[in-house]
Amino acid sequence: MTGKVVWFVKTNSGFSGPFPSAQLKVFADTGKLPRTALVAKSTEGPWIVAEKVSGLFQSTSKEEQEEEAIRPSDLVPDSVKNSAAIVGNAVTGLSKTIVSSLRSASSSLSTKVESASSTIAKFCDDGQDPSIVQRMIERVREICTSDEEILYVAVQSKPIANFSPDCVVISNKRFIIFRPKLLGQVTFYDCLWKDSKNVHMKENIFGAEIAFESKEGQTQTIDYIPKTQARQIYRIGQEMEEESIALRRKLELESLQAGADRTVINQMITPNHQSMPGGDDQIVLRMAKLKSLFENGLISGEEYQKKRNEILDSI
Helix, strand or coil, X not given: CCCCCEEEEEXXXXXXXXXXXXXHHHHHHCCCCCCCCEEECCCCCCCEXXXXXXXXXXXXXHHHHHHHHCCXXXXXXXXXXXXXXXHHHHHHHHHHHHHHHHHHHHHHHHHHHHHHHHHHHCCCCCCCCHHHHHHHHHHHHCCCCXXXXXXXXXXXXXXXXXXXXXXXXXXXXXXXXXXXXXXHXXXXXXXXXXXXXXXXXXXXXXXXXXXEEECCCCEEEEEEECHHHHHHHHHHHHHHHHHHHHHHHHHHHHHHHHHHHHHHHHHXXXXXXXXXXXXXXXXXXXXXXXXXXXXXXXXXXXXXHHHHHHHHHXX
């Protein structure tokens, strides 16, 4: 094995090389090149078993050849070998099934964890503690209605150690104040936006104070809310109040309209022998209705004066 002869070694993915003869000999001596490997002097072949290359491997002794000629496994009956192979294949198949099931379960769990992490993360953009946010969201979801959506979570941050901070949770239906107690107990106060009167915010040196006032006159206050979070609560609270006011006006207008419709219907079914309201009575009714709309905040003062003048001009 001298000279400039080079060798290629066949692999599962093709071949590797070229290797000088000396390098191939080193591979053989160190056990990196098996005796059964296929080698060739060209990538196109012909390929031969490495142990047939002269001088590449040390010749085995006669005793070693005899030992290799008869192996212990050769004395095992074929039926036993077949049974062992069947059992081995069954175990391999079972192992693959178990591994596949574990991978599937792990993937599903990973997806759920990522989804939950994403849900919690969107409520922690303003410095909220993720562990506290997660705990609050889990509690809120226990009392949420089917179409209720959590919009924001604020966590109290006192300047001194505060292991159980108060929290505010805002949804599209209500605001909720959580106040942790001893032994893991929690009390909470909630109020629907339609029953809310106002949301107040007052910024202090250490955070801000948020106050929720209901139409019944009850006021709930939570202090030491980080200013960024307090501003978000105030903004969302104002939006929810505007929507509630618009909804109340719509309902009141519908109620007044329904009352007016009933009045007209009653007048239409009044017996002929009863006197129908004259022109002056109709004007009085229109003026009364217009004044009611104004007093209930359903029309502005400018609209009230314009309609009033129109009615008076029609006399």
